Amino acid sequence: MYLKRLELAGFKSFGARTTLELAAGVTAIVGPNGAGKSNLADAIRWALGEPAVSRHLRGRNSAELIFNGTATRPRASLAEVILTFDNQDGALPVDYSELELTRLIYRNGQSEYRLNGTRARIGAVQQWLAQAGLGTNSYAVIGQGTVDRLIMGTPAERKILFDEASGEIGRASC
Ligand code: ATP
Ligand code: MG
Numbered sequence: 001m002y003l004k005r006l007e008l009a010g011f012k013s014f015g016a017r018t019t020l021e022l023a024a025g026v027t028a029i030v031g032p033n034g035a036g037k038s039n040l041a042d043a044i045r046w047a048l049g050e051p052a053v054s055r056h057l058r059g060r061n062s063a064e065l066i067f068n069g070t071a072t073r074p075r076a077s078l079a080e081v082i083l084t085f086d087n088q089d090g091a092l093p094v095d096y097s098e099l100e101l102t103r104l105i106y107r108n109g110q111s112e113y114r115l116n117g118t119r120a121r122i123g124a125v126q127q128w129l130a131q132a133g134l135g136t137n138s139y140a141v142i143g144q145g146t147v148d149r150l151i152m153g154t155p156a157e158r159k160i161l162f163d164e165a166s167g168e169i170g171r172a173s174c
Helices: 037-047 122-131 144-152 155-166 168-173
Strands: 002-009 018-021 078-086 098-106 111-115 118-120
Touching (some): 111 122, 118 122, 144 155
Antiparallel strands (some): 002 018, 002 078
């Protein structure tokens, strides 16, 4: 299973609909300061269920996720992020070989999810993501601070991260 495509419309600096085809094996996105690299990571985290107002997404309110306009392009009325997963290896617990997860938010704060284009309840999507190992606490997306902890931490500190990622801590305390 891998993230095959990332599509954004009206999300943060991506006012125009933008599609990134992420061929298997893509490991880096590079670009000048302010180009929107972190906004792409934010889009992935947000579509995977991160709350709109969170330290990770660097916003103070959900409207900050929506493209705010420029001199040449009007602001967007909603933000939309679509993650397309290739599931040919069946790693995601669904019968589809490709799965599209969409998250939308409107300026009035109303938010919704879609699975393969069909509206889905937030609770059901979060349960599904947790089963797939893609939940917000799963380390499926890790930030710079966590990478530093992995590289520079002591073996004991590293073990804590590995245990958390593999679910050992959760199991041990059950
Ligand atoms: P760096 O290399 O400095 O880390 P970066 O490529 O990670 O830069 P981002 O942080 O992803 O850049 O993008 C920052 C840009 O996104 C800023 O110019 C900011 O104004 C713009 N931006 C963020 N939110 C919005 C929004 N809601 N509407 C329009 N632009 C936005
Ligand atoms: Mg950045």
